[in-house]
Amino acid sequence: MDRFVDLTLNGAANGAVYAALALSLVIIYQATRVVNFAQPALALIAVYIAYSVSGLTGRYWLGFAAALLAGLLMGALTERLLIRSVHDRSPLSAVIVTLGLLLVLQGAAGMIWTNEPHSFPYPMDFRGRFSASDAFALVSVGTAAALVFALYRFTPLGLRMRAAAHRPEAARVAGVRVGLMLTTGWALASAIGALAAMLAVPPFVSPNVLDAVFVYGITAAVVGGLDNPFGALAGGVLVGLGLSYVSGYAGPELAPLACLAILVAVLSARPAGLFAAPSARKV
């Protein structure tokens, strides 16, 4: 029983990270029909920037803030400079561009910070059952999700963003600057991706450190329904718990297999994801 509690708590904390990554993917997908495969690389650069800033200043939280800010800026720049021009022709070309960006940024990270792992520990205790770092992961992702929800639901900016995502032309006719809203969405998503990476990376940062985490994050997004932010969060927790139980009871080497099994099982039962809206995007 004790072990079950341990695995549950651990899975929930990991799940929070997958949920945040999934949320960052869903925010962009909802608005643009683009799966942002560059997300882990953008987040990786954000973490390296945090690593450098923390190293230079000796202050972890300064690095943490720098990571979020870097995420925000890189997301905005990616949309403005790379995505916008190709997306008008086809969302698929935009997806290809994100794949290209993934490779370029991972390569660049290796060139700037070398491919050697650097030690970049948590500022708080991460040992034992439900450590301070686990609590921090849950609380920070929960807070971020609540803020995103409040932004979309209750603010004029959020209303504009939803309008632009659902019906770009009707939104423009109503006076919304759709391009600016898309940039804002990418910035927001990328900042959340940076948050996820800050939680996932320790204790060592290296160019490929996020690869597995990203696979779990994208699984969470697809399982939850790429169109549904709540689905992303639920999918993240589900994948986190599932993988934790499988690793704990059957062995960690089976985790990737379990991830694939979850994906196949959910998609064959509900092709649009567990929490897909019944009337996704009519014309």
Next chain:
Amino acid sequence: MPEPALLRIEGLTADYGAVRALSGVSMAFEKGRVHAVLGANGAGKTTLLRAIGGLHPVAAGRVLLRGDDVTRMPVEQRVRHGIAHVPEGGGIIVELTVAENIRLGALWRRRSERPAALAAAFDLFPPLAERRARPAATLSGGERQMLAIGRALAARPEVLLLDEPSLGLAPRVTRQIMLLLRRLCDSADMAVVLVEQNARGALAVSDRGSVLAQGEVVAAAAPGELLADDRMRHAYLGF
């Protein structure tokens, strides 16, 4: 020098690829006037409104608002300059609630003016007030037209472009909407550009009518004159 017309288009030409949809259309729209734009299917009416509103690129010609050239101005900026467009089908956002659609129309106005804009739309269309929290997807066709017009008016426009607001509505509702437009035009001192298939209904509330055929203006006159011209009626207005 006489004051320039509120909105004037000069030699407006627009294409879809190799297909010319509008060629050299010139018109002037004045405050407090309803201007009907009529014509058969495919005559270019929708393209005309989209070109004026900024949704369709102009190949040649100019759009002048109070004498200023806005031909290259993006749609969302034209809205801020007072041009509101109710596109074909209404252009409401069915994923948002009724109230959110109207608030969206009022968003670029000052924060203090927004609640009044929302209240005004609900005053004008009581059925919308009852359904304010429902997704716009659940509205009937007539209610959607009300919402589309309410959203456009929330921006306090000087020019209101309407693309077939009677599409799919019962004759009685159509008549109500036409009369409402007349009233709004008089009280809010707007220029209304009313595109309609229902020529008779539109001319009944208009100050002037233009008839398009194959992208060109074939007649522009007072409603009485257009109605009196049998050849015109048979050839272009279909009654």
